[in-house]
Amino acid sequence: MLKIGDIKINNQVVLAPMAGVCNAAFRLTVKEFGAGLVCAEMVSDKGIIMKNEKTMNMLYIDEREKPMSLQIFGGERETLVEAARFVDKNSNADIIDINMGCPVPKITKCDAGAKWLLDPNKIYEMVSAVVDAVDKPVTVKMRMGWDEDHIYAIENAQAVERAGGKAVALHGRTRVQMYEGQANWDIIRDVKQAVRIPVIGNGDVTTPQEAKQLLDHTGADGVMIGRAALGNPWMIYRTVHYLETGELIPEPEVREKIEVCKLHLDRLIALKGERVAVREMRKHAAWYLKGVRGNGTVRNQINETETRDQLAGVLDQLVLDVEAKAAQVG
Ligand SMILES: Cc1cc2nc3c(=O)[nH]c(=O)nc-3n(C[C@H](O)[C@H](O)[C@H](O)COP(=O)(O)O)c2cc1C
Incomplete structure (x- = not known):
């Protein structure tokens, strides 16, 4: 069983932190699909x-x-520690995660995110300071390095461990790579x-079989899934089931x-109010519809919707159309 500090995690499958995506509405939905651990979108210390x-x-x-992990990011020790202390005392997160992987220039410019990957000593300093300030277990999510010439994944992970960090999640890409190329799983194995x-391996897992390949290849304690779970909590469910039984559950029908997309929508409305939620849900709806025939025109309609009923109406009509077409063919 995967254990992070004293937090027990039921299986090896972890939902990756994703900004603009992993709020309580999506996390709960993914959790109901069996994720061992769900990670929140990064939150600024400031x-x-x-x-x-x-x-x-x-x-x-x-x-x-729960169990869930809340990720913070920041560039200075004082503010990061203060934010971690606040989360420790005022939230029911189980784990505090520190972001050291974010490649977005807005974040790296202020010395946060992936910039730390250039300096294991700085990582040690920052993580120790946070660990000393809080009761909850502290973990770090990192990319494997800054660029091809600066890959200190091993030194960085060891710095996290020495500092009292309780796990490391490693995305097998450099900062410079952004999302280009293939994630390097060898580095995850070396770390x-x-x-x-515990080491949680991350990068380019798009099927349940690939999740198993990553675990087998690297010996990692867990597998973290990001983009493949967008609009697709079944990816999590199917992966958990595949790892447990070797059986591959078919993809869901439209x-x-x-139905799950609408559940997600209603949860997002409860969280953010209808106006914001419907706008935010447009991108999710497009992800849910990936692979559904005729989704191009429907996507345009979705982008015009402003209310819950309009969006649900477009989605319901799509189901009727797809099923009617399938009946004709049948
Ligand atoms: C939309 C989006 C938002 C992301 N936001 C974060 C974030 O807030 N914190 C973080 O550590 N990584 C973030 N990531 C990186 C993912 O957690 C993950 O490391 C990356 O997508 C690689 O995994 P994958 O190949 O399974 O998608 C984000 C990725 C995406 C696609």
């Missing part, structure tokens, strides 16, 4: 300290999604061999996809 209203809302956690804390 936003926490300023008690920015939007940031405070990002700290909302539903009891049913696994170099530390005793009706089931739409």
